[in-house]
Amino acid sequence: MNEATHIGLAHGNGGRFMRELIRDLFARHLGNPLLDIQADAAVLPELDGEPMVTTDGFTVQPLIFPGGDIGSLAVHGTLNDLAVAGAEPRYLTLNAIIEEGMEIRKLECIIASLAKAAAAEKTKVVAGDTKVVPKGRGGDLYLATTGIGIRQPGLQLGMDRIQKGDRILVSGPVGDHGTAVMLAREQFGLHGNLKSDAACVLPLTRLFYSLPGLRFMRDPTRGGLATVLHEIHQATGQGILVEEKAIPVHDAVQTVCEILGFDPLYLACEGRVVAILAPEVAEEALHLWQQLPQGKQAAIIGTVSKTSGVILQTRLGGQRLLQELEDDPLPRIC
């Protein structure tokens, strides 16, 4: 192991190479008192409150992109699912499916980044597993993480609480992650300074926990903002009316989308929140978000309405149905 520069199948066979990879790379970066690499299962201190659990897989290509990498993305993605559900994250578990031939230095950069992202939110990786798959049967590295957190006492959120007249907020510009990852692939001959928005949204969601009119939050990832709006429409049967000119989109994202024929409303974010609030608290909520660096460009973008379907009020004053995403040429970016 010490001499190897690239992952071999023997790093997954249960023997010395695997033991040393886990000890010298994974445990060195992720080490904490609860993570015992010799144990089959980790004991967690009693969970005082209502536990919540979420799980996520990460297959982004390239593994390292402007604004993040698959390691930090795995932590942020998992914590964000807890955050929008109103839970404070406590523990993570980590699965790494590593392709034979992966450069060990690159793996180490990614695990170090993952460890840093977890530590920033005082979240511990308490259990892990590694598998090595043969060359040509993987994507260099796939990660799967599970997050365990504790729900804010008394906080009740859910799509079933959404009512007609509620306001729809978004915490920042949409489509940055999807666009940044596409550009990082360099397959379109386009370049730019655009960075992924990948980040932990806990600072945003925590601001809302005590707002009595908070109904529901979600982080738009695969399928973007439009997909979250569709999920709400499908689950509640309520119409959704959003205003194109109110939806924040970076100029660079808009330009790339126009060149390539994409719609930024369907592109992934990894650090944004869509929140549904009662109309009487919407302005206060917006103001709270705008105090944060992450929420400076937050906006009220629409209303739960009596329209049928998800309707976009265009800049030109017309109305356009935002279709549910189907089979499309959108590259895989999360």
Add this chain to the structure above:
Amino acid sequence: MNEATHIGLAHGNGGRFMRELIRDLFARHLGNPLLDIQADAAVLPELDGEPMVTTDGFTVQPLIFPGGDIGSLAVHGTLNDLAVAGAEPRYLTLNAIIEEGMEIRKLECIIASLAKAAAAEKTKVVAGDTKVVPKGRGGDLYLATTGIGIRQPGLQLGMDRIQKGDRILVSGPVGDHGTAVMLAREQFGLHGNLKSDAACVLPLTRLFYSLPGLRFMRDPTRGGLATVLHEIHQATGQGILVEEKAIPVHDAVQTVCEILGFDPLYLACEGRVVAILAPEVAEEALHLWQQLPQGKQAAIIGTVSKTSGVILQTRLGGQRLLQELEDDPLPRIC
């Protein structure tokens, strides 16, 4: 989705095809009151006791093999890690990394098998995620599961409790899983009726929870029995002496190993337990196991001793050092 027979990239894009795959396949088989496919995180009822968590990745090829498949294996593997740690499993989370082009019928068989294995132990899948990777970047299907359980009150197990003179028990013949999976690949031109031992070991481990002399348990998987013995040796500094003639090995496994040049002691099991017990309870423990169909061929195979390293007393009366597994031609089988 209804019309598709194979997975396409659109089954992973967040839109309609993905929603229908999750609703019509995953949720239909895994459905339970805690699994809400529209939620970002699942609320767990309060965990009354000391929670334990474990996580595991599954990359076995072929996906379906004599005696099991990747779906049941994922459940058994995860529950077994909780079982040997002395915990009763409660909840599972599931990540599926699906390769573009996978036959949907095959995926459904595997998820149905996973659901059945989970239900058999009254364990609920409470959260899940699916990703689709492009053709040629996966293994048809990789799974990653996390298990949450509650530790038996008062049960203290660990390698640090192992003492000189303790006895080593194994619950059944070793190497069946590794051999059955190798044969299922049909790359050696060998055929046989051998089945994987893949199974849930909870019936075995539960019998020991109340034995006062129980020190430690582990399920030998990758690297087999020899690797578990090495882990104990490395963690405790104690010598391990095992008797070749006491270690149960099926004749068919022995034959295949002789033909192919493998050592069954290094081949994976997926339904066996190695237990370390104080000498005064070893016979009683053996008797308990032998009452179960799963434990009929259980045996006391050796002793924690003053030897240095892991020593095999051979059938011929000699002694052989069991080396730690290094880089070797062992096919990937779990």
